[in-house]
Amino acid sequence: MTTEVLVQLRDVVKEFPVKSGSMFARRKERLQAVAGVTLDLHRGETLGLVGETGCGKSTLARCVVRLLDLSAGQVLFDGHDISAASHRELAPYRRRMQMVFQDPYGSLNPRRRVGSIIGDPFAIHGIGEASERRRKVQDLMALVGLNPEHYNRFPGDFSGGQRQRIGIARAIALRPELIVCDEPVSALDVSIQAQILNLLAELQVELGLTYLFISHDLSVVRHVSDRVAVMYLGRIAEIAPSEALYERARHPYTRALLSAVPAFEPDERREHAAIVLTGDPPSPVDPPPGCRFHPRCPRARARCTNEEPQLVSRAGDGPEHATACHFPLADGETLADWPASGITA
Amino acid sequence: MSGAPPIRGRGPWELAFERLRQDRAAIASAVTILLAVVVALAAPLVAHLTGHSPIEQFSETGLSPSGIPVGPGREFWLGTDGLGRDLLVRIAYGTRISLLVGVLASALAVLMGAVVGIAAGWHGGAVDTFLSRFMDVVLSLPFLVLALALAALVGPGLGVSIFLIAFFSWASVGRIVRAEARAIREREYVQAARAIGASSARIMFVEMLPVVSATVIVYATLLIPSAIAFEATLSFLGLGVPPPTPTWGNMLFDAMAYYKVAWWLLVFPGAALLGITYAFNVLGDSVRDALDPRYEQTIRSGGGDAE
Numbered sequence: 013m014t015t016e017v018l019v020q021l022r023d024v025v026k027e028f029p030v031k032s033g034s035m036f037a038r039r040k041e042r043l044q045a046v047a048g049v050t051l052d053l054h055r056g057e058t059l060g061l062v063g064e065t066g067c068g069k070s071t072l073a074r075c076v077v078r079l080l081d082l083s084a085g086q087v088l089f090d091g092h093d094i095s096a097a098s099h100r101e102l103a104p105y106r107r108r109m110q111m112v113f114q115d116p117y118g119s120l121n122p123r124r125r126v127g128s129i130i131g132d133p134f135a136i137h138g139i140g141e142a143s144e145r146r147r148k149v150q151d152l153m154a155l156v157g158l159n160p161e162h163y164n165r166f167p168g169d170f171s172g173g174q175r176q177r178i179g180i181a182r183a184i185a186l187r188p189e190l191i192v193c194d195e196p197v198s199a200l201d202v203s204i205q206a207q208i209l210n211l212l213a214e215l216q217v218e219l220g221l222t223y224l225f226i227s228h229d230l231s232v233v234r235h236v237s238d239r240v241a242v243m244y245l246g247r248i249a250e251i252a253p254s255e256a257l258y259e260r261a262r263h264p265y266t267r268a269l270l271s272a273v274p275a276f277e278p279d280e281r282r283e284h285a286a287i288v289l290t291g292d293p294p295s296p297v298d299p300p301p302g303c304r305f306h307p308r309c310p311r312a313r314a315r316c317t318n319e320e321p322q323l324v325s326r327a328g329d330g331p332e333h334a335t336a337c338h339f340p341l342a343d344g345e346t347l348a349d350w351p352a353s354g355i356t357a
Numbered sequence: 358m359s360g361a362p363p364i365r366g367r368g369p370w371e372l373a374f375e376r377l378r379q380d381r382a383a384i385a386s387a388v389t390i391l392l393a394v395v396v397a398l399a400a401p402l403v404a405h406l407t408g409h410s411p412i413e414q415f416s417e418t419g420l421s422p423s424g425i426p427v428g429p430g431r432e433f434w435l436g437t438d439g440l441g442r443d444l445l446v447r448i449a450y451g452t453r454i455s456l457l458v459g460v461l462a463s464a465l466a467v468l469m470g471a472v473v474g475i476a477a478g479w480h481g482g483a484v485d486t487f488l489s490r491f492m493d494v495v496l497s498l499p500f501l502v503l504a505l506a507l508a509a510l511v512g513p514g515l516g517v518s519i520f521l522i523a524f525f526s527w528a529s530v531g532r533i534v535r536a537e538a539r540a541i542r543e544r545e546y547v548q549a550a551r552a553i554g555a556s557s558a559r560i561m562f563v564e565m566l567p568v569v570s571a572t573v574i575v576y577a578t579l580l581i582p583s584a585i586a587f588e589a590t591l592s593f594l595g596l597g598v599p600p601p602t603p604t605w606g607n608m609l610f611d612a613m614a615y616y617k618v619a620w621w622l623l624v625f626p627g628a629a630l631l632g633i634t635y636a637f638n639v640l641g642d643s644v645r646d647a648l649d650p651r652y653e654q655t656i657r658s659g660g661g662d663a664e
Contacts, residue, residue: 077552099556106554119545123369123567129546133553166368182549 018190018222019053019076019109024085024095026071030297043297045071047246047304048085050323055189058216058223060237060254062230062269064293068246069226070114073192076224077111078102089190107137110183114195116175120167126153126178127163133185152181156211173204177211184215192224197232209236230273234258239332242266245293245304248323252333262326262333262340265305267347303338310347311339369648373571376647383643389636397456400449407434409443411450412601416441426619436621438611444621447603448629454597454604455633458519458588463580465523470530471573475561477531478538489535495528501590508596515598522587530576537569571648578641582634589630605630 026046031039045068053059061069074080076087078094087095094105113119120129127149134145150160156177167175176196183191193212197205213236215221227233233240234254241251242265250263261267268289289308294300300307306316315338323336341347377383396403404410418432419441429436435444477488504521511517541547541564550564591597592606600607605626612622 074548079548079552099554103554106552111549111552113545113549115545119549121546121564121568123570124563125368132550132555136550136553136555136559168369179549182553186553 016055017052018055018090020088021049021051022086024049024075025083026075026080027083041297044246045296046075049248051241053222053224055222056220057238058225058236060233060240061224061226061243062228062233062240063243067243069243070194073194073224073226077109077192107186108188109190110188112179112183112191112193112196115199116172116179119179120175122167125164125166130178130181130185132182152185156181172200173207176200176208184219187219190222194226198227198229230269245299246296247304250335256333260343262335263337264309264311264347267341373647377643380643382639386636386639389632393452393456393633396449397452400453403449404446407443407446409446411446411603414440414442426615429621435625438622439615444625447608448626451603451605451608455585455588459581459585462519462522462584463577466526466580467530467573467577469527471534474531474534475538475565478535479542479561492528492531500525505596508591513596513599518588518591518597522584526580533572534569537572538565541565541568575641575645575648578637578644582637585634
């Protein structure tokens, strides 16, 4: 893995306007789905992005590929700022970054033939003659493990896993450098998940792809990622190389998430009992002051309620492991070791 | 799917057509419509066979000595009208006008509705607000009053009728297509198309149009009978295709003076109008069922599954 940076996110903010109140006393509020994310994506790596539903991971993904306009901050692709690029200016970058979607049923137009769907990138970017396109599409279908003879079928004729292969074929058609995978396997049967993950891994080697891999499934992320970033309420809570995150998580939220992964063997080395977080994540319309996690954090102190922790690496963790917490957990320390504070009461 | 050699997938259209072919009501209405088309095309042949032109007045044979229309018989199969013209030949020619106006007006209406609806649904925002309010205005117009005023202003005629009917019909299609387009806009396949770099025009025509076309086809079929009835209304009021060209509407109007002594003047054109509009309505319902199998299933399985 090289350390060349392919994508840089600089304080990316994405807000959505929310209307509330009655018709006459309408208040305009803003929902901060992504609240200042700074992140580097290295060429050739797989960066896993995990977090609960609603934490902003899908919004962040759509900001990266510019399906959404940023409210603030920058996205740099290969050194070029694309955060304010127009539709026309984005065209060359569209060829270099693609997306695989979560829902294999929703991401393929049911009224169009598969060959035509996979051929879209060629048609839109004006590549090749009709006959040449057909051959290219069939090559792609073979590459992702589909029968090229099924070129003229409709998405309805395929299973969920096959549909996801179609989505992947469409994404790799223009040989992009970056593929953002937004929960690519969470809608699939477990037996099919492994096949799709293996396909993605093979394609990464073959085509030199960089993945931003979004999931709420920690075991899937662990399996595929070189590095993992944990998101909570629009911000990165912790980011670390995969092994380090799973072995030496520093952020209480990361610990809680990891402890929620079901164990296949009871004596597996892990914290004694699942840490059950109380309550739901606060509303991103009205995020708590200070550390966004403090209302649910068993380690929260007065400092956590008024000072927002920065994402920094601790001494001894190495530069790749950064945590946004005032009171990170030490090696061997568990969440239960910390005396309950007055904040959570 | 039989895993046999033919690899070409049976698309949603083919499957819908397959379902339609098994629907007896659809077959019956399609046959009726086909019959009407044959009659319309063969109208000159009917005139030739009977030896009567549609506008020729047979004051000797076609009227009784006291000037009353003659009833159905060997000479005039469906009788004659108040001027001694052959009713059968006139109905055959009237079929041409009705089908022409029905098909063209509903095609025009559906085209306008689809274009405006997709544009409003895809763009959203100010474009949507403007187009939606415009459709509301068109829908709220008292169509008959306005159509009469407009027809009186520009003068009656075939083209004017078609345009008027289309103008007062497209907005209902537009509203439905708009709602559907708004839903499609949020689908992941539209997002995927945008991620690849598709233009707005491409998304509207390549991604959205095929999906809304099922709705559009159903509406096109259902608009034809209302357009035919609309045309008959205009003709009845003397604002459609001007006489002596026979239309079902002006034939019914002529019948008003004689129906007490000549029932056939009311019954035969009326039956033709009723038959064709009914056939199109039944076909429209069948097309909708065929294109949206879920709709059919909910009706059929609703009671059974609940038990």
